[in-house]
Amino acid sequence: MNFSSRLLEEAVSALSSLPGIGKKSALRLALHLVQDNTGKARKIASTLQELSSGIRKCTVCCNLSDTEVCNICSNPSRSGHRMLCVVESARDVMAIEDTNQFSGKYHVLGGVISPLEGVGPSDLNIGQLQERIVKENIEELIMAISPTIDGETTIYYISRLLRDSGIRISVIARGVSFGGDLEYADELTLGRSIVSRIPYQVQS
Amino acid sequence: MNFSSRLLEEAVSALSSLPGIGKKSALRLALHLVQDNTGKARKIASTLQELSSGIRKCTVCCNLSDTEVCNICSNPSRSGHRMLCVVESARDVMAIEDTNQFSGKYHVLGGVISPLEGVGPSDLNIGQLQERIVKENIEELIMAISPTIDGETTIYYISRLLRDSGIRISVIARGVSFGGDLEYADELTLGRSIVSRIPYQVQS
Structure with missing residues (x-):
C-alpha cells in the first residue's frame, strides 16, 4: 500500500497487529478515526494506555x-x-x-x-x-x-x-445445546449424551 | 457483560465504537492486549495519539x-x-x-x-x-x-x-471487471459495457 502519511502507515501497522484485523481493515479503522471529530482516537489511545498500565x-x-x-x-x-x-x-x-x-x-x-x-x-x-x-x-x-x-x-x-x-x-454438564438441532450436533457429543443420559423430571 | 475490571470495560467500550467491531470482538481484542507482553497496547495507544494530533x-x-x-x-x-x-x-x-x-x-x-x-x-x-x-x-x-x-x-x-x-x-473506464465472470456482472454494467464497446486491438 502506498501511504501518503507516515503517521497513518504506523497506525495501520499497529492496528493490524491485532488478531483478526488485516491491513485493509486496519486502514478502514484508521481512516475512520482520522475522519471522526468526536475524539475517538484519543479516547481509545487513553483507555488502552490505562489498561496496559493499570490492569493486574x-x-x-x-x-x-x-x-x-x-x-x-x-x-x-x-x-x-x-x-x-x-x-x-x-x-x-x-x-x-x-x-x-x-x-x-x-x-x-x-x-x-x-x-x-x-x-x-x-x-x-x-x-x-x-x-x-x-x-x-x-x-x-x-x-x-x-x-x-x-x-x-x-x-x-x-x-x-x-x-x-x-x-x-x-x-459442568456436557451434552447437546439447548435450542440446538440434534441433526447438527457432532457425533461425539451426541454419543456421550446418550451414554450419560439423565432421568427426566416433570417440571411441577 | 459482567466485567471484573473497570479498565477492561472502558477499553472494550472505546474499541467497540469502531466500525464493524461489536462488544464481543472488542472484548477479544482487549483481552488479547492484556495478555500480550510485547507492549502492543502501548504501541497502538501512542500511534493513535500521534495520528490524531499530527495528521492534517x-x-x-x-x-x-x-x-x-x-x-x-x-x-x-x-x-x-x-x-x-x-x-x-x-x-x-x-x-x-x-x-x-x-x-x-x-x-x-x-x-x-x-x-x-x-x-x-x-x-x-x-x-x-x-x-x-x-x-x-x-x-x-x-x-x-x-x-x-x-x-x-x-x-x-x-x-x-x-x-x-x-x-x-x-x-475512468467503466465496464466488466478483468477476471470477472459475465454471468455475475450486474445488468446495468453489462448493458452499458455493450453500448460503450471499444474497438478490439490485437496486442503486438
Whole structure:
C-alpha cells in the first residue's frame, strides 16, 4: 500500500497487529478515526494506555482486576460457599457471571495443560489453587473447563493431584445445546449424551 | 457483560465504537492486549495519539498528510502533467497509487454530492479545485469517482461548473471487471459495457 502519511502507515501497522484485523481493515479503522471529530482516537489511545498500565491479576483468584483483590473475591456475599469454580481464563469468568447461576468464587488457571503448545502444569495457577483449598477450607471444585483434549488433560491432572485431599471434583454438564438441532450436533457429543443420559423430571 | 475490571470495560467500550467491531470482538481484542507482553497496547495507544494530533489535510490537494504539503504534491517529478486526477477520498488516492498507472497529481474532494445525506457542493473541496485549475494551468481532469448516483451527480456538477473553461474532463473506464465472470456482472454494467464497446486491438 502506498501511504501518503507516515503517521497513518504506523497506525495501520499497529492496528493490524491485532488478531483478526488485516491491513485493509486496519486502514478502514484508521481512516475512520482520522475522519471522526468526536475524539475517538484519543479516547481509545487513553483507555488502552490505562489498561496496559493499570490492569493486574487478582492475588487471590488470578482473575483480571483493577485492584489487588478483585471485586468478586472481595465481595463478602460470595464467601461461605466452600466451593470454587475453576476456569481457564478471565473471559470464562465473565461468561459464567453472565448466566447468574453461580454465586461463589472463581479460580482462573490462566490456560490449560497443552503439551503441543509447551504449556505444562507449572505454567498455570495450580499452586495458588492448592494453597486456596487449604486456606479457604474448600470442599468442592467445579471444573468449568472446555471439554477439549487439553481441557480434559487439565481436569485429570488436577483431580490426580488432589486425589488424597478428600475434595469433591465435579465437571459442568456436557451434552447437546439447548435450542440446538440434534441433526447438527457432532457425533461425539451426541454419543456421550446418550451414554450419560439423565432421568427426566416433570417440571411441577 | 459482567466485567471484573473497570479498565477492561472502558477499553472494550472505546474499541467497540469502531466500525464493524461489536462488544464481543472488542472484548477479544482487549483481552488479547492484556495478555500480550510485547507492549502492543502501548504501541497502538501512542500511534493513535500521534495520528490524531499530527495528521492534517495537504493544503494543495486536500489529501491526508503529515506535512503542510503532501509528498505527492511536493514531488517535482509529479509536476508538468497539466492534469489532475479527481477522487473522493484519501483511500482512493492510495488505491490508484497502488496501480502504478498514474504519475500526475490528485485532488481529493472529501466526499461526493449527496442530497440524501445533506452533502452539497460547498461541503466538498471544489473551490480549491477551481483555484488549482487556474494556478497550475490544468488542461484535463480525470474523474476517478465511483459510478454511483451520487458520484455521477458530482461529475455532472463539476463538468457544468467548468463548461466554459475549455478544460477536458474524462471519466475512468467503466465496464466488466478483468477476471470477472459475465454471468455475475450486474445488468446495468453489462448493458452499458455493450453500448460503450471499444474497438478490439490485437496486442503486438
